[in-house]
Amino acid sequence: MTTSKTPARGTIASRADRHALYERAVQDTERDVRFFARSYRKLRGHEPMTLREDFCGTAALCLSWVKSHAERTAIGVDLSQDTMDWGIRNRILPAGGDYVDRISLVHGDVREVRRPKVDIVCAQNFSYYCFKTRAELVEYFRAARAGLQRDGVFFLDLLGGTEVMMEGITDNDLGEFTYRWEQARFNIVNHDFVCHIHFLFPDGSRILRAFTYDWRLWTMPEIRELLLEAGFSDVHFYWEKTDAEGEGMGVFYEPDHVDNQEIWWTYVAAER
Numbered sequence: 001m002t003t004s005k006t007p008a009r010g011t012i013a014s015r016a017d018r019h020a021l022y023e024r025a026v027q028d029t030e031r032d033v034r035f036f037a038r039s040y041r042k043l044r045g046h047e048p049m050t051l052r053e054d055f056c057g058t059a060a061l062c063l064s065w066v067k068s069h070a071e072r073t074a075i076g077v078d079l080s081q082d083t084m085d086w087g088i089r090n091r092i093l094p095a096g097g098d099y100v101d102r103i104s105l106v107h108g109d110v111r112e113v114r115r116p117k118v119d120i121v122c123a124q125n126f127s128y129y130c131f132k133t134r135a136e137l138v139e140y141f142r143a144a145r146a147g148l149q150r151d152g153v154f155f156l157d158l159l160g161g162t163e164v165m166m167e168g169i170t171d172n173d174l175g176e177f178t179y180r181w182e183q184a185r186f187n188i189v190n191h192d193f194v195c196h197i198h199f200l201f202p203d204g205s206r207i208l209r210a211f212t213y214d215w216r217l218w219t220m221p222e223i224r225e226l227l228l229e230a231g232f233s234d235v236h237f238y239w240e241k242t243d244a245e246g247e248g249m250g251v252f253y254e255p256d257h258v259d260n261q262e263i264w265w266t267y268v269a270a271e272r
């Protein structure tokens, strides 16, 4: 008997799925879950069980959260029903178990969801940069605080560095494809910046502008001040220790002083 493999049709780009590529290139939700749970335990002395993922997209973090403990539950909030549906179809249902019963996805604006109250609200990958004025950002931070239990913690992340304020391209070769981050525009007057994510494949095909972000680059002191203005009692910035090659070691500390770098990101925790 002979078998013949049907050659794949079209380019790699035409067969690729931009959500799957995004998850692989950008997210590390297991690391986020480990960090949130550990930091919460340190701050509060008990185990966090309920989490709300704002700007959840495919709800990858919700899924990692409920997988990390048999009794944990998660709520995801996003404006895009299509993206959440993709997550249910391609990730949550195929994962099996009772995960689908422990995740609720809410189609709505993150500034409008208050209930049920949770131990942790999180906003990852700088999604809250879509709020470009202090008034809008404080309104969102107030909503995140209102959604927390009395001893809840709000986790977000922050991006910065000299390169973030310049036009330019960073390529990351991930084997099956290259993840390209493009800083297309930066306006020093108001810190508006526009970025694109592109995916490039070994056969020369590409998905250009798979995702585009029109953001304001917020700074560390602004984020601290606006979280406090929104009512949070304390704000922590967690910096990752790096090895001799500059690679992150998964160990975080709270610095008093850090010299600027070309590009950096950090976790932030705000105590309700």
Ligand SMILES: C[S@@+](CC[C@H](N)C(=O)[O-])C[C@H]1O[C@@H](n2cnc3c(N)ncnc32)[C@H](O)[C@@H]1O
Pocket: 026, 027, 054, 055, 056, 057, 058, 059, 077, 078, 079, 080, 083, 108, 109, 110, 111, 123, 124, 125, 127, 130
């Ligand atoms: C950069 S993606 C984040 C995906 C993923 N959660 C992550 O951490 O990488 C931003 C998501 O935020 C959603 N979004 C933007 N503004 C929103 C808002 N005001 N309320 C809820 N979701 C919003 C978009 O639909 C999109 O899915």
